[in-house]
Amino acid sequence: MIASVLSPDPVLYIDDRWLYENQEAIETAMTMYSIERPVTVDGPDFDPFLTDRGLTTGGLVLPQKRVTIGPAAFTSWGVLGSTLAHEIEVHVPQSFLKVVATDHWMQLSLAARRIAGKVFPSVAPGPKELFENDGTWAAERAAYMHEIRNAKRFGLSQEEMGSIWRVMDYYYPSENSTDASHLSASSQKSNEEPRSQEDVRASDL
Numbered sequence: 001m002i003a004s005v006l007s008p009d010p011v012l013y014i015d016d017r018w019l020y021e022n023q024e025a026i027e028t029a030m031t032m033y034s035i036e037r038p039v040t041v042d043g044p045d046f047d048p049f050l051t052d053r054g055l056t057t058g059g060l061v062l063p064q065k066r067v068t069i070g071p072a073a074f075t076s077w078g079v080l081g082s083t084l085a086h087e088i089e090v091h092v093p094q095s096f097l098k099v100v101a102t103d104h105w106m107q108l109s110l111a112a113r114r115i116a117g118k119v120f121p122s123v124a125p126g127p128k129e130l131f132e133n134d135g136t137w138a139a140e141r142a143a144y145m146h147e148i149r150n151a152k153r154f155g156l157s158q159e160e161m162g163s164i165w166r167v168m169d170y171y172y173p174s175e176n177s178t179d180a181s182h183l184s185a186s187s188q189k190s191n192e193e194p195r196s197q198e199d200v201r202a203s204d205l
Contacts, residue, residue: 022046025080026069033081033154041092043067044084053083056091065092078154082147082164085154090143137172144168 023046030037030044037044040063047055050070058065073083144164147154151161 022074029077029080029084035084035088038092040064041067044069054087056087078156079160082154085150086143086147090146094139140172
């Protein structure tokens with residue numbers, strides 16, 4: 001709180017330099033990890049209110065997408081680069097229309113099979129089908145697997161990789177998952193419930 005030189009009334013001074021520093025870090029990471037910015041991308045921009053590491057939004061038909069990056073991505077250069085790749089290299093090229101259409105189609109299909117399964121148990125959907133044929137499930141698994149396959153590119157630590165695995169397996173699980181075999185003893189799944197993409201944390205930039 002400081003006093004205005006033009007008025008005796010106090011005014012609030014907000015130091016927003018950190019906003020520009022985070023945006024500059026985004027641009028640096030884009031260059032550092034050779035992440036190309038498609039012409040259909042608006043951003044990536046820093047969003048101090050975003051709770052997840054990153055978010056890609058867009059319409060169902062037009063290819064234009066908006067990418068925002070939250071504070072949780074700024075735990076290390078590797079996590080920041082990995083987050084940018086998750087959003088820009090995977091989610092941006094994805095068809096949101098296809099994702100949403102698949103979601104709705106599967107909901108209708110599964111609902112019909114549940115009803116029919118009461119009479120003919122053999123057609124009832126199994127536990128795996130309740131999530132593994134979902135459009136959102138497939139889109140997110142692809143993005144997280146892209147991060148894991150590029151762990152060396154971003155220099156992710158075992159702890160950071162373990163966090164990504166845990167978040168992916170908790171929110172977008174796979175019955176055939178062999179994820180645990182890829183982790184060291186120090187990064188095995190814990191009994192603690194992952195909160196969100198914010199679970200991926202290391203040291204501050």
